[in-house]
Amino acid sequence: MAAAAFDGGAVQARQTHYRMSLVDAWQIREGSRVLEIACGQGDMTAVLAEAAGPGGRVTAVDIADPGYGAPVSLGDSAAHLLRSDLGARIEFRFQTDLLDPQVDFPNDAFDVAVLAHGAWYFRDLEQLRQVLRRLRSWAKRLCIAEWSLAPDSIEQVAHMLAVLIQGEIGLRATANEANVRTPFSRERLLVLLDETGWNVSESGSGDTGELQDGSWEVDYCLHDAVSTAASLDLPAGVRAWIASQVELLRELAGRSSARALPSYWVIADRRM
Numbered sequence: 001m002a003a004a005a006f007d008g009g010a011v012q013a014r015q016t017h018y019r020m021s022l023v024d025a026w027q028i029r030e031g032s033r034v035l036e037i038a039c040g041q042g043d044m045t046a047v048l049a050e051a052a053g054p055g056g057r058v059t060a061v062d063i064a065d066p067g068y069g070a071p072v073s074l075g076d077s078a079a080h081l082l083r084s085d086l087g088a089r090i091e092f093r094f095q096t097d098l099l100d101p102q103v104d105f106p107n108d109a110f111d112v113a114v115l116a117h118g119a120w121y122f123r124d125l126e127q128l129r130q131v132l133r134r135l136r137s138w139a140k141r142l143c144i145a146e147w148s149l150a151p152d153s154i155e156q157v158a159h160m161l162a163v164l165i166q167g168e169i170g171l172r173a174t175a176n177e178a179n180v181r182t183p184f185s186r187e188r189l190l191v192l193l194d195e196t197g198w199n200v201s202e203s204g205s206g207d208t209g210e211l212q213d214g215s216w217e218v219d220y221c222l223h224d225a226v227s228t229a230a231s232l233d234l235p236a237g238v239r240a241w242i243a244s245q246v247e248l249l250r251e252l253a254g255r256s257s258a259r260a261l262p263s264y265w266v267i268a269d270r271r272m
């Protein structure tokens with residue numbers, strides 16, 4: 001991954017190992033045709049391409065512009081992956097909105113669709129609901145991984161609070177694609193899957209103990225949330241409530257470094 005150049009590879013390796021455990025749990029087989037939704041910089045894309053093998057294919061889509069993302073943009077990260085041995089198995093499609101009627105695939109074009117840690121970045125739950133519904137014609141199996149909002153330990157509470165604050169801002173901001181803006185509970189996802197015609201056949205939890213996402217999210221929230229809230233036309237009470245939560249987050253972050261929340265994964269099969 002191109003991002004490995006920024007940290008000597010150690011941080012990236014943890015992210016990749018975590019995704020390898022998800023792909024194992026999802027039993028992605030050699031030769032699979034995979035549709036990956038919200039691929040971002042391609043951390044999961046690379047692991048899916050490895051699992052799919054030389055006879056498989058990963059079509060990785062993201063709604064964002066290839067210039068989006070730091071420290072490596074989506075486009076630069078994709079270009080790096082495409083130059084690797086895995087490149088021939090991958091097709092990236094950026095600026096691709098799966099709800100655009102002009103974006104389409106043949107029926108059952110994919111063995112499996114994957115959405116890994118991308119759903120909280122959707123504009124809202126309605127957009128997610130519509131994508132889940134549309135996916136039904138393209139793949140009969142859907143694998144999702146997301147953070148759990150429920151901390152297992154006190155050190156994970158800061159990560160939880162950071163995403164709740166971003167969710168509260170996300171409900172009021174019009175353009176905030178770069179960040180978590182629609183956090184939801186595991187139970188909410190299960191309801192959405194059921195409503196959109198997917199039966200969960202297997203589920204489990206991911207091992208997030210080595211991941212740094214908790215402190216990344218807290219830092220991001222502490223640096224960004226108050227100024228984003230200040231730029232919005234919010235009632236004074238809402239602004240003050242967000243400020244109070246950010247103050248609480250700062251206090252928690254000062255006590256210990258934030259650990260990443262637990263995560264969960266599901267395999268869902270299309271209901272006939």
Ligand SMILES: C[S@@+](CC[C@H](N)C(=O)[O-])C[C@H]1O[C@@H](n2cnc3c(N)ncnc32)[C@H](O)[C@@H]1O
Pocket residue numbers: 037038039040041042043044045061062063064096097098115116117118119121122123127177
């Ligand atoms: C955290 S990143 C994804 C991480 C990636 N799946 C991984 O495993 O490393 C979230 C991505 O979701 C994308 N996104 C948000 N809403 C989307 C949508 N409606 N369709 C496709 N991608 C979307 C964002 O542009 C962003 O790149």
